Amino acid sequence: MSHNSFGHLFRVTTWGESHGPAIGCVVDGCPPRLALSEADIQPWLDRRRPGQSQFTTQRQEPDAVRILSGVFEGRTTGTPISLVIDNLDQRSRDYASVADRYRPGHADLAYDLKYGIRDPRGGGRSSARETAMRVAAGAVARLVLGPGVSVRGALVQIGPHPIERARWDWEEVGRNALFCPDAGTVPVWEAYLGAVRKRGSSAGAIIELQAEGVAPGLGAPIYAKLDADLAAALMSINAVKAVEIGAGFSAAEFSGEQNADPMRLRDGEVVFGSNNAGGILGGISTGQPITARFAVKPTSSILTPVQSVTRSGHEVDVATPGRHDPCVGIRAVPVGEAMLACVLADHLLRHRAQNPGPTQNPSQTPC
């Protein structure tokens, strides 16, 4: 058990604060002999990197990752992979006043309640800066999953504005700074976020994830169900308040026959007529695409003043100037993808530990 680790066999431990000298992670359990260099990780970090548009924090961090262990002559050795990113743009300023006031909606108060001490510089450990290491670990997880598995995500709603799903185009996600799969919605969001920024506010968002090519059989009932582990992984991302798999909350309104994805055979393989299950039944992957969504609340560090209290016991109105994301949900897209990749890699290892044979085709199982 470790508070700052996740996964069991593909196990990631992260460390570091927003304004400390560096952040890092240790990826343990990675299979040996995988080709791995910084070039396999950096592109994913670049997608999450701050300062790339007016809708994310203006903090300038190259987020250049270094591999300090676990790789020899370009291949993983099976020993722990240590990844480090130096913090370069920690503005030195007086944080004494910040240290005394709790930002409403932020973890400030909670950390102090728990530990009786906190690092107030840029949010310390509770900063979303930590998520860079999740993205780095996710890049390694993608190598474990192999090229046959595709893990990707998109923003499907900002504030009250959802995309139009009929216009979904995965190619479009890479063309705009908002990870939006619907070109028609991009200007709507840009206008909305512009107004949000102007009035010193922030916006929430909903992210959708999909993994294709996932082998059936991943997930270990009862308490290591694939969807349970995925729910924890996504809920652990900063500012996330909700997670759903497949049809999610909508399933509550379905009838049994609407909800049950019908099965047919095509070339001896099971194919499904729909995917309300999100690719997971009984906590186990079925071979259908894994689909999940999660909601990110609006950034709590805003210019608009909100009633709060100080550590020394006074009431105060807190407005938070600084370089904050007006919509932290945007950069949550690569983070969510990374968490999904890590969960899948972990379950791939767990599955083959208990089930050494090839994943079963049910129509061919002899037993």
Added chain:
Amino acid sequence: MSHNSFGHLFRVTTWGESHGPAIGCVVDGCPPRLALSEADIQPWLDRRRPGQSQFTTQRQEPDAVRILSGVFEGRTTGTPISLVIDNLDQRSRDYASVADRYRPGHADLAYDLKYGIRDPRGGGRSSARETAMRVAAGAVARLVLGPGVSVRGALVQIGPHPIERARWDWEEVGRNALFCPDAGTVPVWEAYLGAVRKRGSSAGAIIELQAEGVAPGLGAPIYAKLDADLAAALMSINAVKAVEIGAGFSAAEFSGEQNADPMRLRDGEVVFGSNNAGGILGGISTGQPITARFAVKPTSSILTPVQSVTRSGHEVDVATPGRHDPCVGIRAVPVGEAMLACVLADHLLRHRAQNPGPTQNPSQTPC
């Protein structure tokens, strides 16, 4: 790591199949010297027990729990508590045909894909019967939390019919068989479920949980956040497809200032003007009530035929006769409560391991 265990310091391991001789669990890590007897557990099991209304399965199980270890002269000894419930009403019938057909929406196929074998009798391990042991463990967890903590739940939606929240009355929950907090909605649900049953279908539901009296400071960032562990615990319940904390998905539509719960001081204590956070900030409890909701899909075992395939590789239409809950969400209320209680008990132990002093009042912290 164990697939069939949850919690870390208050740790529960369950075993057993729907139609095996018994089901059981081992609760490890329970503090010593707590008064505990079967009478502390049985009432909670009775709330979940099948056969109590026409809207739950007609299987007759007294669900009488026995304590086989860990208690001496009415007090816990700190050693593992073994709890067992005998299965009495496993109807013996030919399950050969069932064994060959995969019920759409059910875990049948997934278990077979994973293990190449499954126990088809009543769903085997994937049956919701397993949740009885969660409720039993939850009863022990309540004792760990002590009388100052109240953990309760209610059904807030069945199919397309939500309750009217203005009429919420916790007392009402115990007065009807549907765990409904709104007396006015009970007849609506009864009529709806009656129709659902009559046409051989099933209905989904949404459950809301609340824990009051939870000390601030519980939850261990980054990867053992209270809400992340709670999300996993709830998502691990059979048929659950979505989980949200506090405002949940609604938070995506809030502005930053709407979402941030304002803080004031009352008698030196922090009080909040709202609870969009659901009592959890940065993964740590704040002292506000913990609130969560989860969605349960409609029962997949229904009389209405759905397209499916057989193990031997043929297409088939599957209708599932038997004694199934038309709305498995109803009995998920005590199960959800139990999972919340277990997560809180586990985090209480985890918190005091790292933080031996009393939980801090931030306005008094001297450090």
Added chain:
Amino acid sequence: MSHNSFGHLFRVTTWGESHGPAIGCVVDGCPPRLALSEADIQPWLDRRRPGQSQFTTQRQEPDAVRILSGVFEGRTTGTPISLVIDNLDQRSRDYASVADRYRPGHADLAYDLKYGIRDPRGGGRSSARETAMRVAAGAVARLVLGPGVSVRGALVQIGPHPIERARWDWEEVGRNALFCPDAGTVPVWEAYLGAVRKRGSSAGAIIELQAEGVAPGLGAPIYAKLDADLAAALMSINAVKAVEIGAGFSAAEFSGEQNADPMRLRDGEVVFGSNNAGGILGGISTGQPITARFAVKPTSSILTPVQSVTRSGHEVDVATPGRHDPCVGIRAVPVGEAMLACVLADHLLRHRAQNPGPTQNPSQTPC
């Protein structure tokens, strides 16, 4: 983390007290489709069963194991295997006086110091009766390892009397009640133990274990080394005070060239000229036989009075009448074997999770 569980992927959780209604264990993570019935477990339990000679406790327990879950039609399903043994011969007698006095050398005092309560009936949880469940789990572990792996043990010393290693005969171990591999030593031990019993004393012992046919590559450095896990597993057995692998303490006196087992090739396979390493280098199995030894202290429940104190704070001399093993080390042989088998099964699963390919032959590795 669970105090009463061991192993990670092949994971065993035990419960129960010496004089409670039953003892049991849950074996989680066992691969599916293995043939398993009570008949695969009972013979191993019979080897450990009390009352079989004058040198073990006279408590009469058939130790008949029942499988309550995890097996369907004679095959494991991949779900948790629940094993239970009823306690039949718990003599009802007044244990009030026992409850107040701490037996020197026994866990009585320590449990009370830790928990502030203990179950004094027959030692409660600290009784060696718990080891029956280790043997049961070990029987399942042997099936996971398969017929190619042989795990066996023998007693090599009782009190001051070691066997003569030149006369070692594995066949002899099954022919005498003392698990002695040296026929010539059996009468020596019988005479010695007879005298020990007569004067109300007890004797210690040393057990040697060997596993042949273990694949190379098992063990996960740095902190899950095969020998580290084995050391913990053996040290966790009641009354064990020392563990050594291969040459063990003797290695401290060797020179480097004496200690290093020389390697040659035979038919393309590496063969070793000696086995000081006990089959483990760097925490990883090499393919040589795994060898280990552990020391069991003399039973602390003896008729000879020893100075002690009472719970209520008085000095007292404690003599412990009852049905105790004069040499608890005898029955530790099957227990030690079981722990070795469980550790190997766990590491087999762990290894193949990270290393999906076949275990490497170093002279054929292409990478």
Added chain:
Amino acid sequence: MSHNSFGHLFRVTTWGESHGPAIGCVVDGCPPRLALSEADIQPWLDRRRPGQSQFTTQRQEPDAVRILSGVFEGRTTGTPISLVIDNLDQRSRDYASVADRYRPGHADLAYDLKYGIRDPRGGGRSSARETAMRVAAGAVARLVLGPGVSVRGALVQIGPHPIERARWDWEEVGRNALFCPDAGTVPVWEAYLGAVRKRGSSAGAIIELQAEGVAPGLGAPIYAKLDADLAAALMSINAVKAVEIGAGFSAAEFSGEQNADPMRLRDGEVVFGSNNAGGILGGISTGQPITARFAVKPTSSILTPVQSVTRSGHEVDVATPGRHDPCVGIRAVPVGEAMLACVLADHLLRHRAQNPGPTQNPSQTPC
């Protein structure tokens, strides 16, 4: 589960290779508000540092530790503590020949068998260089234990030469480069080691550890016994082949009455007449000093040629020139101390999680 982590609540994850750019560790679960700076760690590292006498490797490493996270203004924050040491003296030389030959007694072969790849530079991950991070973590563990707990160790045997225990003087340990508590033995060992070095050989050793001031009640039966966890922690140190607690193997020769440490009362506290138990009964600390010993085999990297094989499948004689410790057991003293400190810190946290009250005095327990 992580292969490269140990401890559960006080949890240490190490990473890094002998000749990579750096080695490091993450210490998670450390209580907040402890005063901690590099100056608290460096002195312990200096005791283990290479190049301090002719009897340890001549590699020159300042082993200067840096704290990269988890500390704010000189106090721990409860978040993960990242510690890093740069590798400075990695001699660049051709290791191609080394990479092809397996040093007998070394982990070379085993790593290759397991992973099909290894980092041959200085032993890579299997190098004893990793133990520097154990010492660093141990320094933090000492702060968790507090000043009332003293953890120390000494070398008690090198090759065939044990110390004379009657001359034991803890002060002497710090006065010589061999951690010898017996001034009279120092010249004996120096002469012996000088001869060993001269003939290109190496020597084994035995280390003894002691922890005083440990609260009673630490250790969690059955499978997290204090001695079981200690056995694993010590056996995980490079080159260790044996571990014993208290009387250890000697206990096998004792009679029951010799072995059982008699108890008397002094000022209401339990005092023991001897300490064969090594301060641990039933896996739980009793308040007596914890004592343990472990054996370190002679360094396998020696100049004397030993028969071996190559990766490409040829027989060869291997002599290992280089800067190796002729007796790796010497520097194992601070490493063993660190492991003991870490195990105790972990169990202190585990104990108070389950047992929130003060550790019990048995003669005052009211329950």
